[in-house]
Amino acid sequence: MILYDNENLEQQRLKDVTGKTLAALEAGIDDEKLVIALEPEAASIFCQYQEDKRASNERSLLNRTGQKYMIIDLGGGTADITIHERQPKGDDKLPLLKELHHAIGDDCGGTQVDNAFMEVLGEILGQKLITLMKKKQPSSYLELLREFETVKRREITNKNYLRIPLVTINELIEELEQENIDNKIKMSKYKNQIKRNREKLCIDDELMKSFFGPTIERIVSLVKDTSKIKAIRDISLFLLVGGFSECKNVLHALKKALPNKTFIVPEEAGLSVLKGAVIFGHKTSIIGSRFMIYSYGTKVFEPFDPELHEMSRKKKAGGRYICPKIFDFIVMKNDSVPVGTTIKREYLTDEPQQNFMDLDLYKSDSELTKYTNEEGCYRVCEAKIDIPDPSEEQRTVEVEYYFGDTEIRMTAVETDSGKSCKTVWKFI
Ligand SMILES: Nc1ncnc2c1ncn2[C@@H]1O[C@H](COP(=O)(O)OP(=O)(O)OP(=O)(O)O)[C@@H](O)[C@H]1O
Ligand SMILES: [Mg+2]
Incomplete structure (x- = not known):
């Protein structure tokens, strides 16, 4: 399954393990050849690439190792912000970038x-x-x-x-x-x-x-609010990209509101997303790590412990007291996750001859979520994992979650046999 966890904060799409992404399917593209690029990231990559090509330009700020900057992608529908730090070049001489804060956005586009x-x-x-x-x-x-x-x-x-x-x-x-x-x-x-x-x-x-007024005002407050975030307050270089960045009034308003910051509208600002996406497609590891916008987890129950659990949640089940609907973190909001990170979780069958297992994935907009039915916590997909060759013994399924990429993927394997489990994921 793939969830497209993009900077828009809302849109998430999925596919099943063996199938094609919905988008790829509709477009007739081979799923293996489809990579999701995040727009401000793509723009950032293109701007770095452009700077590297002009290596003789000594005044260049952007491509100095350790340079931190904000990329503000002003599009038609949304304004999306990503914060990057330039890392030393990789062996292949291509720029490497590290995300310093999770993506931020608002629907204030052209x-x-x-x-x-x-x-x-x-x-x-x-x-x-x-x-x-x-x-x-x-x-x-x-x-x-x-x-x-x-x-x-x-x-x-x-x-x-x-x-x-x-x-x-x-x-x-x-x-x-x-x-x-x-x-x-x-x-x-x-x-x-x-x-x-x-x-x-x-x-x-x-x-x-x-x-123009209300849209520009919203862009200015989005950038101003973002620049106040503690972890990135020291950033003074701001890059404006996307079609609406070509609007001079936006640049004037931003410069006026944040006079101590340096704003750059790079060449081909409107095309930078598109061109950067092509470079990203050739080398997705340009972005070394990403910050999680949400916490992700599953629903588990634990033996009831009055020290840990709310009394009102105490339930009797199978002759013992339990606390159901506990949010079991897989990754936490604001975690910096290196690209390609995999996280393993084991799940056990409850009864003999069990031939499938249900698994729900939840997302929450907080690092402190305790229960899956708390405010701000939503079920994002449900999975039906088939157990190969059901038997009398208790069976273990190992689910591997892949984070840090532009997509979240999962695979399931039955541990004793090592057989991969047929899984059907349903997006909610
Ligand atoms: N010179 C310009 N002055 C003012 N606005 C402009 C200029 N050039 C492009 N735009 C506006 O930029 C917007 C399109 O930008 P862009 O192509 O980056 O959007 P998009 O990537 O399709 O949208 P989104 O990123 O929100 O999905 C349109 O609203 C367009 O009118
Ligand atoms: Mg765009």
């Missing part, structure tokens, strides 16, 4: 700017019209978005011109309420900020900036 614009347009023309345009005239709707994308990439001036699908808009307005676009603008609270001239809207700088 698309939020588009949404802000569409919201204002919806206020002027009516949300109904926007919905109708999407449904009846999708090409006009896409044209409008594309046009805004072009305007968004330009420097903001007093007058920002945006071409609109005027005929379509007027047709839709008439269909809905016998009006026209100019009246709609006049009746809106934006009448002094937006004017129409033929097929173009002229948007003033204040309104234009307001589309």
